[in-house]
Amino acid sequence: MHIKDFKKAALIYRGREISYAETISLVNRFASCYRLNEGDRTAVFAENRPEWIYAYLSVWRNGGISVPIDYLAPADEVSYILNDCRPSVVFCSHKTKEVLTEAVNSLKGDYRPEILIFEELSLPENAPDKIVAEPDKHETATIIYTSGTTGSPKGVMLTHDNIMANIEDVVDHTKIFTADDRLLAILPFHHIFPLMGTIMATLYCGATLVILEKISSEEILGALKQYGITIIIGVPRLYRLFHKGMIDKINASPAAKVLLKISRALKQPALGRLIFKKAQQAFGGHIKYFISGGAKLDERVGGDLYAMGFEVLEGFGMTEAAPMITFTKPGQVRIGSPGTPTSQTEVRIEDGEILARGRNIMKGYYNKPEDTAAILKDGWLHTGDQGYLDKKNRLFITGRKKEIIVLSSGKNINPEEIENRILSLSPLIKEIGVYPREEKLGAVIHPDFLAVKKQQVVNLRETIKWLVLDKFNLTVPGYKKIHHFTLVNDELPKTRLGKLKRFLLPQMDARTAETHRLRPDPDTQEYRALKTYLEKALDQKVYPDQHLEYDLGLDSLGKIELDLFLEKNYGIKLEDQESVAHHTVEALSLLMAEQKKTGPAETSDWHSTLQEKAEFTMPQSRFMQCTMKLATAPLFKLYFHLQGQGQQNLPPGPFILAPNHQSFLDGIFLSILLPNRILKDTFFLAAGKHIKTPINRFYANHSNLLVMDINRDLKSTLQQAAAAIRQGKNLAIFPEGARSRDGHLSEFKKTFAILSRELQVPVVPVAISGAYASVPIGRKLPKPGKVSLKFLPAIYPGQMDYDQITSQTRQAIAENI
Structure with missing residues (x-):
């Protein structure tokens, strides 16, 4: 040791300086409180405090082996360690006494360690005040149980020489630590890293x-x-x-x-x-x-x-x-x-x-x-x-x-590499854990809720899906894509030093679902009504503590329909803060009971919502639309062998065009093949986030684009779309909501079906083929190919519900691509 001044502070705790002389004295006094046979183990199970250090070092003074235990370990883990190494003595504090008692009571057989509680120790006044004699360097000094990222902890036996090898390196060889330094103890003492470095x-x-x-x-x-x-x-x-x-x-x-x-x-x-x-x-x-x-x-x-x-x-x-x-x-x-x-x-x-x-x-x-x-x-x-x-x-x-994911295809995947890439894409994700799921990759994501609030994200699941994971998936080969993800409220399972326990990730979904099922349903009329509504709307079982978005997957449209249900049947208009504060099924049912103004009904009402007045500005002219068609039609027809069929199926307006979405050129393909007499009254919905630059705004104001805030205010968007239809305009809406990632049809969202049913306007399915092969997602320069569009017979809503309209439209397209 390099101690020159024994009056110098070795430790500072609660503002009090404890000198090296006092520290050595206290180690010796602790050692006098118990006796060990050579090689006996003594465990220390307590939070960071000076007594932890005195107890740990006193074991060597008595010729024993120190065994530190994580003070946050549950009773079953403590019991496992005690059974494994059978210490003669266990030091603890008042904070850990209860857990230790439970662990000791669960021990099998006659073995019971002596328990010494810091706050109750009676230290001798005149213990031998001398520095511990140097032990045999090859004898075991400490047994440290690894917290483990793969299963049960194992006791690592370290000798006195093992310990001194690293200490001599950082003090004598590289001189990182000197007598002039002051260190701050932040990490728990039981772990090898702070034990060796901090103490x-x-x-x-x-x-x-x-x-x-x-x-x-x-x-x-x-x-x-x-x-x-x-x-x-x-x-x-x-x-x-x-x-x-x-x-x-x-x-x-x-x-x-x-x-x-x-x-x-x-x-x-x-x-x-x-x-x-x-x-x-x-x-x-x-x-x-x-x-x-x-x-x-x-x-x-x-x-x-x-x-x-x-x-x-x-x-x-x-x-x-x-x-x-x-x-x-x-x-x-x-x-x-x-x-x-x-x-x-x-x-x-x-x-x-x-x-x-x-x-x-x-x-x-x-x-x-x-x-x-x-x-x-x-x-x-x-x-x-x-x-x-x-x-x-x-x-x-x-x-x-051990964490390399090996798929049946023989592909080896480093999950940490994927996690770090995804984390770098967005501050919305605080933690992510990647794991194998049905021969593909899944992910458990813990969002950064402060960042979510700061960015005013309305639909977190959709935002992460399209703006983060999809963005990542477009840059990697198929076997590295994330095909499934789950959002969780809590931190991911980790060791005390922050290493991800990846083996627990596949269990998180199952454990969460099982936990939900164990919760009894509240016996209130409001909860029963809300549960009935959600189960019918989402076609899945609903439990009281499920999060409306993370667990049930309620998207923007689903939230609007829920708002309509609450407003019509209970007279409740949810503000954004209330939505955040009442995000579980049970919490929302309690709010319903507190604020209800009318008796319950059974259904929500889109019809009245779409009748509400919506203010929006139609484009000033269609100059850019006409120019674009004239400029692109000859080139596109030649380059893509663009062909159209079924234009005779287009009914008198207004109507809704519902094409599948294969490429970023689909809107242009559609405009080229629509007869001019129909095109002049046909408009495409465009998200405001894409129309930010002056050039884009000029183009939108002089073309057939209706700029709306689709992601942040879907309700207002639908009201504006309804107003356009009532003015005799046709709308082109891509039901998939995004371009195909693999050339196949994705799930159809029912936004277009709501407009069709409530305004009684027909839907014209449009089957686009060949566009994905020419312009797949991620490709900037299109390849020559053969692109065709089929305008299919119109679907008239009549008395069909939204799901029936959506299903018939998707089926018609699926049969023609």
Whole structure:
């Protein structure tokens, strides 16, 4: 140890400094509270606090083996660990006493450990005040149970020499830790990364450790400033939070955004510290290093922090390596790499897998010789991670071998690569986990609800489907596409250091559904009426705690119909805030009971809604429409061999054209083949988000486009469309809502059917063939081909309902493409 001043503060807790002399005394006094035989285990099951450190180190004073346990572990997990390693003594606190008692009571047989509670310990006044004698370096010092991303935890046996190998590297070899440093304890002590970095290395070099009683952003920032913290040891999730807070402020300033780009390009942290001095001061102004481990650091986060002048030293390792295998040395940051092998470690790549050996590699798994033999072969630790070494011996991680998804087609997929790509596409997604589902890829998504609120997203599911996942799917081969996704309210299952427990993802849908079924239905008239309505509208079972959008999949049209149901039958007009606050079936039924004004009826009413006056502006002229047709008709007919059939089926107006959607040229194809006498009164609905530039607005005002806010206000859009029909205009509406992604028909939305039924105007199905082959999604330059459009016999609504009109229209098109 490098302690020169025993009066110096070793620990700071609740504002009180605890000197090295007092710390050593307390370790010895804790050791005097119990006795161990050589090799006995002692567990520590408590939250971060000085007593945790005294208890852990006192075990070595008594010649035993320390076993830290996650203080948030449930009773069954604690019981598993106790049964596995059978500690003679277990330290706990008042906060963990209840869980420990439950775990001990569930133990089988006669085994029962002695329980010592921090708050109830009677420490001797005159315990021997001496530094612990150096133990046999090859004896087991600690057993650390991996939280595991694949199943039951295993006890990793680390020797005293394993521990010292990494501590000597960061203190004596690279001198990252010095006696002048002050570290902040943020991560839970039971995990190998903070145990070695936050506690052992800090005390070994004579630095000072600040322990927070509560972990919150306010407490962390306050401690950084108050104590002049120089090193933070954290996981990528912590640095993502730091990054988000700073980047949000930078994005609000165009000048700051430019400066960040310049700083990123120059890669000079000294310049970054000067430019982003305020960011440095927000962290107390004394930060030397951010140390990151436990999982891979996002390159964007690491790059931005580095550009702001923060040197992020990223490492790679695992509990079995105590924990470091590679580490970034000061002044050698390479974004995307967790550094070079430590001075005590050899690294080699075998069949793409990272292997390591050295002083730091564990003895093995406690009581698990077969598992040990599977991971330790000829002295080499098989990490299960995949990667490569560059010419400068820097390691790059490409994925986790056990997490690689192998499809029956033989395709290997790295899910982390897909997750990182999707996360980079939109701030609406906070977390995403990709997993195999029926020989395709599925995803569980936890949205960022603050970003959703800030962007005023109305239909989150549709937004994520089309603006995020579809955008991703268009850029990757078929086997990497996301074919199914689920939105969840809660965070994805992870280890305490933030590694995704991917094996739990397939269970989330089933477990959520089963949880819903266990909830009893409220015995109220309002709930029964709402449930009956939703089950009929959505054709699925409905349970009280289901989220209207995430669980039931209520889209924009479904929300409008629900609003109509509530307004007509209960006199309730939902404001946006009320919709957010009452997002489950049960919560909405309670609101119905509180605010109802009339007795319940059975059906909602689109007819009266479409009769309401809607203000909108028709295009000033059709000059651009005529010009476009004249300019494109000869070329398109030649290039695409464009042919039309069935124009004689077009009835007197007004009517609704309902074509399938194969390409971005479908509207032009339709305009070319419509007779001019019909085209002059035919209009296409266009989303306002596509008509933002002055050129696009000019084109819309002089063509056959009706610009409407389809996504944000579908109700108003339908009212405006109805007004256009009442003026004798024909409408062209693509029922699929988006272009085909594979050339096949997608589900038809019933928007056009509502207009047809309530206004009693016929629907003309239009079957477009060949357009997808010429202009598939993602292709910018069309290929020559043969495109044909069939105008099919009109469907008159009569007394048909919306679903019947929709079904007949889709079937007619399906039979003709």
